[in-house]
Amino acid sequence: MGVFAGSSLDLPATRMEEEGRSFELTNTLLKNLASAKILKDHKIEVNSLDFSSDGKLLVSCDDNTLNLYDVLEGRKLKTLYNKVYKIDLVRFTHHNEAVICAAKSSPYYIFYWSIYENEIIKRFSGHKDALICLEMNPCEDNFLSSSRDQTVKLWSLSCEDQEPDGILDLTPKKTTAVVSFDPKGVVFAVAYIEGSSTSGPINRLRLYDLKKYSDGSFLSNNFECPEIRVLKFSGDGNHLLMGTSEDCLLLVDAYDLNLKKRISGFANDSGLRLEACFTPDSKFLISGSENGVVHIWDVEGNEVQKLEGHPKAVTNVRFNPKYILMATACTNIILWMPKEWK
Numbered sequence: 001m002g003v004f005a006g007s008s009l010d011l012p013a014t015r016m017e018e019e020g021r022s023f024e025l026t027n028t029l030l031k032n033l034a035s036a037k038i039l040k041d042h043k044i045e046v047n048s049l050d051f052s053s054d055g056k057l058l059v060s061c062d063d064n065t066l067n068l069y070d071v072l073e074g075r076k077l078k079t080l081y082n083k084v085y086k087i088d089l090v091r092f093t094h095h096n097e098a099v100i101c102a103a104k105s106s107p108y109y110i111f112y113w114s115i116y117e118n119e120i121i122k123r124f125s126g127h128k129d130a131l132i133c134l135e136m137n138p139c140e141d142n143f144l145s146s147s148r149d150q151t152v153k154l155w156s157l158s159c160e161d162q163e164p165d166g167i168l169d170l171t172p173k174k175t176t177a178v179v180s181f182d183p184k185g186v187v188f189a190v191a192y193i194e195g196s197s198t199s200g201p202i203n204r205l206r207l208y209d210l211k212k213y214s215d216g217s218f219l220s221n222n223f224e225c226p227e228i229r230v231l232k233f234s235g236d237g238n239h240l241l242m243g244t245s246e247d248c249l250l251l252v253d254a255y256d257l258n259l260k261k262r263i264s265g266f267a268n269d270s271g272l273r274l275e276a277c278f279t280p281d282s283k284f285l286i287s288g289s290e291n292g293v294v295h296i297w298d299v300e301g302n303e304v305q306k307l308e309g310h311p312k313a314v315t316n317v318r319f320n321p322k323y324i325l326m327a328t329a330c331t332n333i334i335l336w337m338p339k340e341w342k
Contacts, residue, residue, distance in 0.1 A: 055322030
């Protein structure tokens with residue numbers, strides 16, 4: 001059966017867990033990734049992507065539109081519009097029927113949006129400048145946001161007054177931050193520029209207990225590297241991946257925050273925010289690049305694969321949490337699968 005033969009995927013062959021059977025991601029499988037479907041619905045650059053937690057849906061957005069796809073059938077389900085605000089940073093909630101996303105202009109709302117009914121459920125307000133980061137707790141109905149207003153805010157989807165539950169104010173440091181939840185939703189990480197040295201910026205990475213964040217961070221470390229713009233926990237919670245403003249990724253031990261690997265060798269001369277992520281098994285790292293190439297490494301820093309097919313910079317990458325399927329985006333979205341399953 002072809003990848004989208006009969007408009008559907010061969011689920012038992014591609015699902016990483018199916019009726020008790022598991023399919024291990026290996027170097028061989030990843031070396032055999034190939035373009036299975038190119039989605040050309042966006043007319044301008046895609047600014048964010050996300051898979052639903054069950055892996056069946058993909059949501060993408062550009063400044064003007066939000067597209068929802070059934071990835072198992074390789075087809076678009078619907079297009080939604082916010083005709084008042086440009087939008088960014090779309091993320092699924094714990095329900096396939098709703099997302100959160102951010103307005104790119106004042107008053108910089110965070111929208112809780114029913115994509116089933118195409119209705120804004122809530123508008124969260126409080127940021128005074130454009131959002132940089134928006135991350136949903138993987139286990140609870142709260143989320144983190146960071147903004148160019150130099151604050152990090154913790155919110156709850158169930159909050160009636162739509163005000164933040166907590167605020168980390170970085171204005172005394174005159175810096176912005178990126179954030180990430182650990183896979184159990186009990187710890188969150190914050191990274192920001194602490195200062196500078198003769199060799200460049202000094203970035204501070206801090207870990208907070210979600211229940212005791214007001215007590216301050218319980219662990220921190222400094223890193224001399226370009227500005228950290230992407231921050232991701234691995235699925236097993238053992239590592240943190242930090243993407244920077246240059247061609248540099250840092251892999252950090254999540255328990256002691258010591259640097260384990262520094263990875264380079266991908267194009268980012270323009271200082272773009274290139275999304276990077278782990279595969280669901282936490283064994284491989286993925287990054288986009290300025291020249292349209294998608295790079296994959298193992299956690300030891302060995303390059304496994306370079307995928308070509310994008311005509312522009314790849315700023316968004318996501319690996320499906322349940323299926324051996326990867327989505328990457330410039331203006332087009334490419335769905336990648338192993339060649340033998342095409």
